[in-house]
Amino acid sequence: KDMKDKVRETPVKQSDAVTSLELAKGALQDQLAKAESELQKPEGVLANLRELQKQVQELIKKEEKLKEETAAVEQKPQELKAKAPEQGEIRDSTQDVQQKAANDAPNAAAALNEAASQMEKAQKELAKSKNPPEAEQAAIEALKKAEHELAEKITKLEKDEQQLAPLEKLLEKVEVVIKDQQAVRLDTAKNAIAAFTKPSAGAISGSAAAP
Numbered sequence: 001k002d003m004k005d006k007v008r009e010t011p012v013k014q015s016d017a018v019t020s021l022e023l024a025k026g027a028l029q030d031q032l033a034k035a036e037s038e039l040q041k042p043e044g045v046l047a048n049l050r051e052l053q054k055q056v057q058e059l060i061k062k063e064e065k066l067k068e069e070t071a072a073v074e075q076k077p078q079e080l081k082a083k084a085p086e087q088g089e090i091r092d093s094t095q096d097v098q099q100k101a102a103n104d105a106p107n108a109a110a111a112l113n114e115a116a117s118q119m120e121k122a123q124k125e126l127a128k129s130k131n132p133p134e135a136e137q138a139a140i141e142a143l144k145k146a147e148h149e150l151a152e153k154i155t156k157l158e159k160d161e162q163q164l165a166p167l168e169k170l171l172e173k174v175e176v177v178i179k180d181q182q183a184v185r186l187d188t189a190k191n192a193i194a195a196f197t198k199p200s201a202g203a204i205s206g207s208a209a210a211p
Helices: 003-008 012-039 045-072 075-082 085-101 108-127 133-197 201-209
Strands: none
Touching: 045 085, 045 133, 045 201, 075 085, 075 133, 085 108, 085 133, 108 133
């Protein structure tokens, strides 16, 4: 074949390979995007839920401690009344966590709302110098329910992440192969052009022999 034809045809096979890989990459990207959409796992949700779980666990400890302290001073009206502001602070913190959980964990948020409601009842009773063990216990149970809901949500998202990982790794591998194929195609094209433009030995000899 004429060298010009060879240059035009080079590198057809490499080009076809890259095109196929690009199509595979696009299909993988679509599959990954669809999976992420179905899982509804925006960036940062898992980290947010883990942080909320820690905060709820801390609230449980605080409310349990307050319940023990109010029981210890049940016969001391003034000391009971002095505990009302502390219960109010725990309630405020609970409402803050509730707002943060509303979008990512609505079931946990509902439980936190119940906990805050029970804490408000307890605070009013304490302000009257009365011990409110029932309301305090109800608040603790609601907090534990919220913690359970968060734990279940975290477990589900962690499993979802594990399902996405193989797709992400495969996509990375395809991208590497595409890059390598593009480099090979470029080198092949350069070599073909160099061979076409390089004068042949016969041409050089004939040129030298001419008068």
